[in-house]
Amino acid sequence: MENTEEKYMRAALGQAALAYEDDEVPVGAVIVCNGRIIARAYNMTERLKDPTAHAEMQAITMATEHLGGKYLTECELYVTVEPCPMCAAALGWAQIRKVVYGAPDPKKGFTLYSPSLLHPKTSVVSGVLAEECARLMSDFFKGKR
Numbered sequence: 001m002e003n004t005e006e007k008y009m010r011a012a013l014g015q016a017a018l019a020y021e022d023d024e025v026p027v028g029a030v031i032v033c034n035g036r037i038i039a040r041a042y043n044m045t046e047r048l049k050d051p052t053a054h055a056e057m058q059a060i061t062m063a064t065e066h067l068g069g070k071y072l073t074e075c076e077l078y079v080t081v082e083p084c085p086m087c088a089a090a091l092g093w094a095q096i097r098k099v100v101y102g103a104p105d106p107k108k109g110f111t112l113y114s115p116s117l118l119h120p121k122t123s124v125v126s127g128v129l130a131e132e133c134a135r136l137m138s139d140f141f142k143g144k145r
């Protein structure tokens, strides 16, 4: 049986697959509040011609709109790849309760720079379905070569 973290990571992987189909770097994210997914998003930097249109940024905007407030203190973010420093800082502003990511990003991941970008109360879980999350990325970049 799958645990809850894997279940929501599968939903994030579903979003990443949509990004892949759209020829976007395949990163997907969902935000969960009280056991319900309230935001689903994927990387849209090509489509929107916006380098800040990462999956996490889109998901934060959707979730705060849904909840009608700028804080996500009762929410959890699931993202297929480790957030970059920009997204980690945005998640810090949102004071999100928990961040769960799949594959590490050894080049741009926020933990390389400053783990304290997140809010001090935010808990972090890494490595959930990491192989699947990483495989999608490596398949994508292989196809690009």
Ligand SMILES: [Zn+2]
Pocket (backbone or CB within 6 Å): 054, 056, 083, 084, 085, 086, 087, 088
């Ligand atoms: Zn980012």
